[in-house]
Amino acid sequence: MMGQQMGGQQRLFYSFNLEDHVPQGHLLRGIDACLDLGGLRKHLAEHYSRTGRPSVDPALMIRMLIIGYSYGIRSERRLCEEVHLNLAYRWFCRLGLEDAIPDHSTFSKNRHGRFRESDVFRWVFDEVVRRCMAAGLIKGEGFAVDASLIAANASHQHSVQPGKTCDLGRSEIDTRPMREYLAALDGEVIAVAPRKISLSDPHARWTAATGGIAFFAYSTNYLIDTTHGIILDVEATPAHRNAEVDSTKVMVDRVEERFNLKPQRLIANTAYGTAEMLNRMVEEKAIEPHVPVFDKTKRGDGTFERDAFQWNEAADEYRCPSGKPMRRELRAYKKPRTHITKANTIIYRARQSDCANCAMKSQCCPNMNFRNIVRSVHERARDLARQIATTPAYERSRCERKKVEMLFAHLKSILKLDRLRLRGLTGATDEFTLAGIVQNLRRMAKLVSQGPPLDRIAARA
Ligand code: SF4
Numbered sequence: 001m002m003g004q005q006m007g008g009q010q011r012l013f014y015s016f017n018l019e020d021h022v023p024q025g026h027l028l029r030g031i032d033a034c035l036d037l038g039g040l041r042k043h044l045a046e047h048y049s050r051t052g053r054p055s056v057d058p059a060l061m062i063r064m065l066i067i068g069y070s071y072g073i074r075s076e077r078r079l080c081e082e083v084h085l086n087l088a089y090r091w092f093c094r095l096g097l098e099d100a101i102p103d104h105s106t107f108s109k110n111r112h113g114r115f116r117e118s119d120v121f122r123w124v125f126d127e128v129v130r131r132c133m134a135a136g137l138i139k140g141e142g143f144a145v146d147a148s149l150i151a152a153n154a155s156h157q158h159s160v161q162p163g164k165t166c167d168l169g170r171s172e173i174d175t176r177p178m179r180e181y182l183a184a185l186d187g188e189v190i191a192v193a194p195r196k197i198s199l200s201d202p203h204a205r206w207t208a209a210t211g212g213i214a215f216f217a218y219s220t221n222y223l224i225d226t227t228h229g230i231i232l233d234v235e236a237t238p239a240h241r242n243a244e245v246d247s248t249k250v251m252v253d254r255v256e257e258r259f260n261l262k263p264q265r266l267i268a269n270t271a272y273g274t275a276e277m278l279n280r281m282v283e284e285k286a287i288e289p290h291v292p293v294f295d296k297t298k299r300g301d302g303t304f305e306r307d308a309f310q311w312n313e314a315a316d317e318y319r320c321p322s323g324k325p326m327r328r329e330l331r332a333y334k335k336p337r338t339h340i341t342k343a344n345t346i347i348y349r350a351r352q353s354d355c356a357n358c359a360m361k362s363q364c365c366p367n368m369n370f371r372n373i374v375r376s377v378h379e380r381a382r383d384l385a386r387q388i389a390t391t392p393a394y395e396r397s398r399c400e401r402k403k404v405e406m407l408f409a410h411l412k413s414i415l416k417l418d419r420l421r422l423r424g425l426t427g428a429t430d431e432f433t434l435a436g437i438v439q440n441l442r443r444m445a446k447l448v449s450q451g452p453p454l455d456r457i458a459a460r461a
Contacts, residue, residue, distance in 0.1 A: 028092040047114035061301025069438040072416030075132035077104040121433040143263040147244040148408040151419040152204030154216040177424035191438040201423040205238040218428040223251040229403040236428035279378035290397035324354040
């Protein structure tokens, strides 16, 4: 017999418990068990007035934002609607069935005000990392670093072309991102744009680094612990390789300062294998660089590669394949010279007379009068990185580097953060930090639900 639904919405009283309607295995239950906002009110206390009307609870806003970034709902207007209608979201936000949802404008007001002043997202991020450490998910032995491009909320049509003049201070583009950008320029006036500059978000960088059509973008930089892929630090930079590499130093220092964690090895791709970066790791931080050396000395014309020349540290010279010395100084100068170039390199030259009479000249320097070798002042660190690259540990590190790439894939495909909604470097920082918080919480929830590592191994056996 075909059933018919009877009108059941006329009841006045219900016996209803929100707790019973959220499934035990729901993602938000796992996140809730890992999230501790106990110290939030204390952290924000000085940013609220002691008198006046009570504000929206900041913990409620943080919980709503965590829901938004967990489920790819980054529009605050839509987030308020979803929390209003979804029982699990209400449960996670500690809201009853009849409790009112904050107005969407509350978020932007707080974001530009007390949330930025107090750096509350960074505080939440650090608290989540501390919880991960307490749960034994971070070993601190190996770190991996990488960056990924995220499109900025900026159109190429609203921009200044390279070489064109533009008054960046004019009233119709007097926006918050523009004011932040001009403040960061520190009084420097740009009369002619050196590159394409967005008038909506001038900090965003015009880039074609993905190999396709160029676009305005920011880079999100992750420093992760390789044990379980927990994000230890996140940094927003304009989409520029130098800025990405420089952010590594900031993140490694910050993690050491905040969590007292310093890795034995740092894993990264070739972009991070610059001489300065390797030197910083080896000489300043005593960290093993598991990084391919950024090397532009390769020759494709069949002439002797650099490996054919023997370095003698004590004599400060190279020996070429025919056994002749190559030195930085071939004659005595009245005034001592370092011979260090602007690129922090030293050029070692063979004598022209040696090369002119050499039987191997056609294999060494067929088109030049003499051969030279360019040596970085940080070559010791580069040599160490080259030596590490031949070890089995390096092969393992190469596989572990994929963990950070997987996090970026998760960020874009599951959390749907492939384009920013907020503008300016501070907006990018807020969005990337929130995404980092959510990724850590999701991972922690999953790992904690599987039990301690030994239990997991026993369960698999
Ligand atoms: S050409 Fe000059 S640098 Fe090259 S092997 Fe001969 S002597 Fe040495």
